[in-house]
Amino acid sequence: MEKFTRITSIAAPLLENAIDTDIIFPARFLLLLDREGLGKYAFNEWRGEGFVLDTPPYDTAQILVTGENFGTGSSREQAVWTLADKGIRCVVARSFGEIFYSNCFKNGVLPVRLTGADMDAVEAAAEAQEPLTVDLEDRCIRLPDGRTIAFDIADHHRRALLAGLDEVGTILADHAESIARHEERRRASAPWLDLPQAKLDALAEESA
Amino acid sequence: MTGRTLYDKIWEQHVVADFEGGDNLLYVDRHLVQEVSSPQAFAYLRQNNLPLRRPDLHIAVADHAVPTRRKGHPFADGLAKRQVERLRENVETHGIAYMPMNGDRHGIVHVIGPETGFTLPGCTLVCGDSHTSTHGAFGCIAFGIGASECASVFATQTIRQARQKTMRVNLDGGLPVGVTVKDVILALIAEIGTGGGVGYAIEYAGSTIRDLSMEARMTLCNMTIEAGSRVGMVAPDETTFTYLKGRPLSPEGEMWERAVAAWSDLKSDEDAVFDREITFDTSTLEPQVSWGTTPEQTGAISGVVPDPDRIADRGRASRVRKSLAYMGLTPGTRLNDIPVDRVFIGSCTNGRLEDLRAAAAVLKGRQVAQSVRAIAVPGSAAVRIAAEAEGLHEVFLAAGFEWRDSGCSMCVAMNDDRLEEGERCASTSNRNFEGRQGKGGRTHLMSPQMAAAAAVTGRLSDVRELL
Numbered sequence: 001m002e003k004f005t006r007i008t009s010i011a012a013p014l015l016e017n018a019i020d021t022d023i024i025f026p027a028r029f030l031l032l033l034d035r036e037g038l039g040k041y042a043f044n045e046w047r048g049e050g051f052v053l054d055t056p057p058y059d060t061a062q063i064l065v066t067g068e069n070f071g072t073g074s075s076r077e078q079a080v081w082t083l084a085d086k087g088i089r090c091v092v093a094r095s096f097g098e099i100f101y102s103n104c105f106k107n108g109v110l111p112v113r114l115t116g117a118d119m120d121a122v123e124a125a126a127e128a129q130e131p132l133t134v135d136l137e138d139r140c141i142r143l144p145d146g147r148t149i150a151f152d153i154a155d156h157h158r159r160a161l162l163a164g165l166d167e168v169g170t171i172l173a174d175h176a177e178s179i180a181r182h183e184e185r186r187r188a189s190a191p192w193l194d195l196p197q198a199k200l201d202a203l204a205e206e207s208a
Numbered sequence: 209m210t211g212r213t214l215y216d217k218i219w220e221q222h223v224v225a226d227f228e229g230g231d232n233l234l235y236v237d238r239h240l241v242q243e244v245s246s247p248q249a250f251a252y253l254r255q256n257n258l259p260l261r262r263p264d265l266h267i268a269v270a271d272h273a274v275p276t277r278r279k280g281h282p283f284a285d286g287l288a289k290r291q292v293e294r295l296r297e298n299v300e301t302h303g304i305a306y307m308p309m310n311g312d313r314h315g316i317v318h319v320i321g322p323e324t325g326f327t328l329p330g331c332t333l334v335c336g337d338s339h340t341s342t343h344g345a346f347g348c349i350a351f352g353i354g355a356s357e358c359a360s361v362f363a364t365q366t367i368r369q370a371r372q373k374t375m376r377v378n379l380d381g382g383l384p385v386g387v388t389v390k391d392v393i394l395a396l397i398a399e400i401g402t403g404g405g406v407g408y409a410i411e412y413a414g415s416t417i418r419d420l421s422m423e424a425r426m427t428l429c430n431m432t433i434e435a436g437s438r439v440g441m442v443a444p445d446e447t448t449f450t451y452l453k454g455r456p457l458s459p460e461g462e463m464w465e466r467a468v469a470a471w472s473d474l475k476s477d478e479d480a481v482f483d484r485e486i487t488f489d490t491s492t493l494e495p496q497v498s499w500g501t502t503p504e505q506t507g508a509i510s511g512v513v514p515d516p517d518r519i520a521d522r523g524r525a526s527r528v529r530k531s532l533a534y535m536g537l538t539p540g541t542r543l544n545d546i547p548v549d550r551v552f553i554g555s556c557t558n559g560r561l562e563d564l565r566a567a568a569a570v571l572k573g574r575q576v577a578q579s580v581r582a583i584a585v586p587g588s589a590a591v592r593i594a595a596e597a598e599g600l601h602e603v604f605l606a607a608g609f610e611w612r613d614s615g616c617s618m619c620v621a622m623n624d625d626r627l628e629e630g631e632r633c634a635s636t637s638n639r640n641f642e643g644r645q646g647k648g649g650r651t652h653l654m655s656p657q658m659a660a661a662a663a664v665t666g667r668l669s670d671v672r673e674l675l
C-alpha cells in the first residue's frame with residue numbers, strides 16, 4: 001500500500017452532504033474486475049462542465065473537501081479506489097459513512113474529520129484555491145496563512161498509513177497461533193459453527 | 209458490575225486478540241461471497257500466494273449481476289457474464305460451496321444465508337455488501353465489509369475491527385392495519401437521519417419486535433445500514449428457532465438441542481446499559497414513501513413534497529432542493545398524486561415469501577394500471593418455488609406483473625433490469641440514491657403492499673384505501 005506522510009495540494013470543494021457511494025462510483029461500473037484505472041468513473045453522473053473535479057485548477061487536486069456523511073451507503077471499496085486512482089489522497093469531511101472510512105485506510109487514502117470553525121477554515125481555503133498541507137506525522141492541516149488545524153485519527157490507522165502496512169500480512173505474522181487457539185476453543189464451546197463438508201457438498205449438489 | 213448487551217456478549221466471544229488503542233482481531237464464523245466484492249479479494253490471495261484458510265465457513269452465489277429472465281435467454285451483458293464466471297472459477301479453485309444461477313438454492317446472499325441455515329444466532333457473519341446487517345435478525349453480529357477486509361477473512365478468517373457503541377431502539381405499540389415493518393424503518397430513518405446510527409450497533413427491542421416474523425425482522429435489520437449503522441440485531445427467540453429448525457445447514461439432533469440452549473441465553477442483561485436508547489411508538493404510524501434521494505427523505509403517504517424554502521437548516525435545505533430537482537418534484541405536491549412508470553417488488557429488503565404474499569393480497573382481482581410496467585422478483589429460487597406452490601405467481605401474472613427468476617434485479621443497476629432516464633419507480637428496495645436503479649431513474653421506497661397499490665392505481669397510493 002502507498003505510504004502517506006505529508007501532501008501539499010489545493011483542495012477541491014464539493015460541499016454537499018451525504019454524497020453516497022452510488023454517486024462516487026455508480027453501481028454499473030462494479031462489473032469491472034480490476035481495481036486499476038477506475039479513476040475515470042469517479043462521480044461519473046456528475047462529471048463534465050461545471051463539476052469541480054473537472055474545473056482547473058481543481059482537476060489536479062489531491063484533497064477533496066466535502067460535507068457530512070461522505071461515502072454513506074454501500075460497502076464498495078471501489079468508492080475509495082476510484083478516488084485514489086483519480087489522485088485524491090485525502091478527503092476532509094464533517095463525517096463519513098463507516099465502511100467508506102475504514103476502506104480508506106486499506107488504500108493509502110487519509111480521511112480527516114473536522115467540524116465547526118476548523119472545517120469552515122478548510123472550506124474557505126479550498127474555495128480560495130489556496131494550497132493546504134496535510135501532515136499525518138503531526139496530525140494536522142497547515143493553512144497558507146500559518147494556521148494549524150489539528151485532527152484526530154486512531155493511532156493504528158495513522159501508523160498503517162505512515163508505514164504503508166499490509167494488514168493481512170501483519171495478522172498472519174503476529175496472530176496465526178491465537179487464531180488456531182480460538183478455533184479450538186470454538187470447536188469445544190459451539191461445535192455447530194463448524195460446517196460438515198458433507199452438508200456443504202449436499203447443498204451445492206442439490207442446487208446444481 | 210453492570211449487565212452486558214447482546215452485542216457485547218457475542219463480540220467478546222469472538223475476540224482473538226487485542227490491539228493497542230482498543231481494536232480487536234475478530235474471528236469470523238461465516239462469510240458470504242458474491243461476485244461484486246470478491247474478485248479483487250481473490251486476486252489478493254493469488255498475488256500473495258496465500259491459501260484460503262477455511263473454505264468450509266464460506267458459501268458463494270452470484271446475485272447482483274445475474275439476469276432475472278433466465279430460461280431461454282442468453283446472458284446478454286458480457287461484463288456481467290465475465291464477473292459471474294470469475295466467481296465460479298475462484299470458488300472452484302478454493303473449494304467454496306457455490307449456489308449456481310439456475311439451481312434451486314440460488315438467490316440474493318441475504319436471502320439464502322438465512323434460508324440455508326448458514327446464518328445462525330450468536331455467530332459473526334460478514335459479506336462484502338452493506339446489507340449484511342440483514343442477518344442480525346437472527347441475533348448474530350453481521351456487517352458489511354470492504355474488499356480488502358474480504359481478503360483478510362479469506363486469508364486469516366479474522367478482521368481487525370473496532371467495537372461499536374450500542375444503541376437500543378425500543379419499538380412499541382404494534383402495527384396498525386396497512387402498516388409494515390418497512391414503514392417502521394423508513395419512518396425511523398426519517399427521524400434519526402441517515403447518519404443517526406453511525407458508530408452504533410443497534411439492537412431492536414420492544415413489544416412490536418416480539419410479534420414480528422423472521423422475514424419482517426430481516427427487513428428491519430436490512431435497512432439499519434440506511435440509518436448509518438452497520439449492525440442491526442434482534443435477540444433470538446422461539447420465532448428464530450422455529451425458522452431455523454430443519455434448514456440444510458442448521459445443526460441437527462443432539463447438536464440442535466445444545467445450540468438452542470446456548471442461543472436461549474443470547475439476550476441483553478436486564479441491567480445492560482446502552483450508549484444511546486430511543487423509543488419509537490409504532491402504533492400511530494402511517495404507510496411511508498420516500499420522496500427524495502436519500503432514505504431519510506421520507507414521509508407519510510398522506511403528506512406533501514416538502515418546501516426547501518421552509519427548511520431553516522441551510523445544508524438540509526440545499527440537499528432537499530437538489531433531491532427534488534433530480535426527482536422532478538414540486539414542493540407542495542401531494543405524495544399520492546405522484547404518478548409512477550415502473551413498479552419493482554423484490555430485493556433483499558422485501559423479496560421474501562411474506563412480502564410477495566402481502567403484495568399479492570392487494571393485487572388479487574385487480575389490474576396493473578396501463579401506464580405502468582411492473583415486475584416481481586423473488587429474492588431466491590426457494591422463495592419463487594414456495595410462492596408458485598401457493599399460486600402467488602398466478603396472481604401477479606393475472607394482474608399484469610412480470611414474474612422473474614431470483615436476483616438483485618432492479619434494486620441495483622448492474623444487470624438487465626433498470627430504469628431508463630427520467631422513469632419513476634415505486635420500489636420495495638432500500639436505496640433511493642441518484643442513479644441507483646439506473647442513470648437518471650427516480651426511486652420511491654415503500655413496502656410491498658404500497659408498491660402493489662401504486663401498480664394498480666398508477667400513482668403513489670395509500671394501500672389502506674385498497675384493503
Ligand code: SF4
Nearest residue numbers: 339555556616619620
Ligand atoms: S438486493 Fe439490492 S441491496 Fe440487496 S444485496 Fe442485492 S443489490 Fe444489494
